[in-house]
Amino acid sequence: MKFCQMPQQNQYTFGWSVYNSNREFFHTMQEGVFAAAAELGITILPHNQNGETEEMINGSLNLLSQGINALIISPVNPQAMGVIADMANQENIPIVVVDVGTGGVDVAAFIISDNYGGGILAGEYALTLLQEYAIASHNVVIIKVEPTSTFARQRGNAFRSVLTDAGYQVVAEADGNSDTMQAYELMKGFLAAYQGNLAIAFCENDLMALGAAQAVLEAGKRGQILILGFDGIPSAIEAIKQGLMQGTIAQQPFEMGRLGVQSADTVLKGGEIIFDDVKLKELYVPVYLIDQYGHAWK
16 A cells, blocks of 8 residues: 655644543553654544444544544454545555554554563463462463454463463353453352352453452452453552452553554655564554552563
């Protein structure tokens, strides 16, 4: 795909369609988008998908119709990106996807965390915790994000590989769809089904970890069944400090949003992006551990 070259002075307008800016993770990502745009003199037209596929499509098409120079999007449903990409191609507007997935459409860049590596890191830390807490059970449960978030689901796959290689058994796995209450209900069901004989629950994001932690607390199992999450949102870090969770793998959503804007700016100016995966046009943002004391290991 070839994009038209724009004047070197920055008078660009970017569309920004966000998964759900009411969620801590995506709100922080949006702050990164706004910060980078302010530094580069770029106008941002924001749109909140509110976690709805139809809103993602309609809002993004509306942005594309307003004469924007680039579209930056964190899609709630990557599999529905086709119609958006078609219109962007027709209008010669580059798309930069930040997090979640591209749905296989051609993009200028895809900004993504090292999800699989983060799952490995979570698994390795889990083994350390299980030994430290002297947890006798070898039963593990995993609460997964929505099926459309294919990259985020790599977290649980990686975690599973580490724990099963160490002799633990994943006795239950279910979709919590990034929802705190769904994860809470799932964890209550797991606790009942296995009569509390569980070692650890890994949740593929922190919103679900908070729900699972509440169920464990109500069951009187705090510190006896461990909870690990993924994202590093402030409410999860607070839960760790209160002893409700034992850790999380932190992403860097501010940096992801910032990099999305910078990448689109580079493309429009004819510059070169140094991709981590050239074929898939992927740029990886590192993740890091936040341990049981709330300390960040960057």
